[in-house]
Amino acid sequence: xxxxxxxxxxxxxxxxxxxxxxxxxxxxxxxxxxxxxxxxxxxxxxxxxxxxxxxxxxxxxxxxxxxxxxxxxxxxxxxxxxxxxxxxxxxxxxxxxxxxxxxxxxxxxxxxxxxxxxxxxxxxxxxxxxxxxxxxxxxxxxxxxxxxxxxxxxxxxxxxxxx
Numbered sequence: 001x002x003x004x005x006x007x008x009x010x011x012x013x014x015x016x017x018x019x020x021x022x023x024x025x026x027x028x029x030x031x032x033x034x035x036x037x038x039x040x041x042x043x044x045x046x047x048x049x050x051x052x053x054x055x056x057x058x059x060x061x062x063x064x065x066x067x068x069x070x071x072x073x074x075x076x077x078x079x080x081x082x083x084x085x086x087x088x089x090x091x092x093x094x095x096x097x098x099x100x101x102x103x104x105x106x107x108x109x110x111x112x113x114x115x116x117x118x119x120x121x122x123x124x125x126x127x128x129x130x131x132x133x134x135x136x137x138x139x140x141x142x143x144x145x146x147x148x149x150x151x152x153x154x155x156x157x158x159x160x161x162x163x
Contacts, residue, residue: 043079108133127158
């Protein structure tokens with residue numbers, strides 16, 4: 001099993017608060033059958049400063065902790081990227097924001113109460129660049145709750161969703 005959405009890197013967002021907690025989270029996932037986990041700290045949501053080099057350094061440290069503990073879990077880099085109009089160019093310049101730095105798939109986070117104007121156009125522009133947004137936890141968004149047809153439209157445009 002692969003877990004595409006985790007906040008396991010300590011000290012970078014609202015996820016793990018310590019190395020001990022991060023290792024415990026990883027151990028639990030591994031014992032539940034997860035083989036690969038993508039660390040997806042929040043990026044550009046206005047609450048946490050996304051610092052790519054700091055996150056990469058902490059990922060290396062997390063892998064070292066897991067090796068010391070004998071936890072055979074592969075941890076890959078990614079991010080949960082907050083919706084913004086310049087996403088196509090931002091992702092072009094910073095593939096570390098995409099899952100496993102592959103440049104193709106990434107977790108897209110919308111605000112919890114609205115869908116920003118022109119979001120359909122944003123998804124279309126991303127698809128033109130062969131970038132596939134995976135909408136993170138759409139069930140939390142009030143607008144999607146009111147009309148699932150909007151989420152269906154985004155999926156028809158080429159987005160995926162993660163629940």
